Amino acid sequence: MEAGIIGLPNVGKSTIFNALTKSNANVSNFPFTTIEPNIGITTVEDERLIELGKIFRPEKLTSATVKFVDIAGLVRGASKGEGLGNKFLSHIREVDVLVQVVRVFNDDSIVSTLGELNPINEIEIIDLELILSDLEQILKARERIINKAKSGDKDSQEKLVILDEIRDHLNKNRPIRENELLLSKISESDIKNYELHTAKSVLYLFNINDSVSTDVIDTLVKFVSEKKKCDSILLNAKLELELSELNNEEKEKFRKEYNLKSGINDLVKKVYEMLNLITFYTVVGNEVRAWSIPKGTTAKTAAGKIHTDMEKGFIRAEVYNYNDLIKYRSEKILFERGIIRTEGKDYIVSDGDIIKFKFH
Known part of the structure; x- marks a missing residue:
């Protein structure tokens, strides 16, 4: 599962992508710097994993990850093929959730494709282009089944009712x-088959700097919450990129000195939630590792996340939860108290489960 970073050209998408993934995606002061999407993996900061490290003292701690895709900038008319419209929309099709970067900072040295600083207009432009794209797909889908629906095919008639509701909306x-x-x-499956971009969850990322007033921020946060029914996050992309180039010790020192939270970590955690992911842990040899899976995943499928052979040869899972381990601080005590339990292939993994898989 992956998140797509979208927005108009020159709003800071690639800067944020580089800060997230410590990559070197091209960042320049002209539209369409990104043409083909950049794909990167970033780790999920996990306090529980750190605590497990203190208990088990492994040689290696391995975090769960999230995949981000930096998608080419969209312009007005993208739904009709303007700019890189067709490419842009095809790349959005592949991702599961969207992070729209909105420019809130003023900087005369960075070209604005709107000719002015207008965050709400940015939001509305992208919404409109995605709406028009969805509408085109719905009308095509409607044409494909309307004759069958008229002939009395019940399945087609039911689909037509939904398609008409979507069209009207x-x-x-x-x-x-x-x-x-x-x-x-x-x-x-319908969201994928009909390529419905506006059915996907969106997080609005307001790219700010020190000069942005709290009044402007409050107005934007309220706008997306009340009008768009979406969450938002504030992030200074330029600062986060500079911090990402420091080592961990220098980074922590800088954050403490200026009382700065990590906007990048907040972004990753929020996207993790939007992707409906949970974390389970394994302790194998000298490694404690966090694994991400969708909510509702069975033990057998979770075993396949580690290795397909484990899923194919699944026998059982020995399970206990992080909270129980933190309470008693010892696997031995958990075993003596009967807290470590045996679960079968259909067990639904819970967030924070620590699992030892048995397999052929």
Whole structure:
């Protein structure tokens, strides 16, 4: 599962991507610096993993990860192929959630494709282009089944009702995600098959600097919360990129000195939640490792996350939770108290489970 970083050109997408992944995606002062998407992996900061390290004292701690995709900048008219519109939309199709970077900082040395600083307009432009793209896909899907529906095919008739609801909603210039009832009627497979971009969750990332006033920030946060029904996060992309180039000791010293939280860590954690991921842990040899899986994953499928042979040869899972270990600080005590339990292939893994898999 992956998150796509989207936005207009020159809003700071690649800068944020580089800060997230410590990559070197091209960052320049002109539109369409990014053409093909950059793909990177970033680790998830995990306090529980650090605590497990204190208990087990392994040689290696391995964090869970999240995949980010830096997608080419969109311009007005992208749904009709303007700029890199078709490429942009095809790359959005592949990701599971969206992070829209919105420029809130003023810097005359960085070209604005709007010709002015207007964060709300940025948000509305991208929403409109995605709405128009979705509407085009829905009308095509409708054409494919309308004759079967008219001939009495019940499955086609049921699909047509949903398609018409989606069409009518989009015609009001409203993203699908704003209508929870409508969204509940659309399956994950339909979202993929119909390529419905506005059904995906969006996190608005306001790219700020020290000169941005609290009034401006409050207005934007309120706008996306009330009008767009979405969460937002503040981040100084330029500062985060500079910090990402320091070693951990220098970074912590700088943050403490200026009382700075890690916006990057907050972003990663928020995206992790949006992707509906949970974490389980394994302790094998000299390594304690965190693994990410979707909520609702069975023990057998979770074993396959580690290795396909473990899923194929699954016998059972020995399970206890992080909270129990923190309480008693010893696997031996957990065993003596009967807290370590044996679970079968259909057990639904819980966040924070520590699992030892048995397999052929």
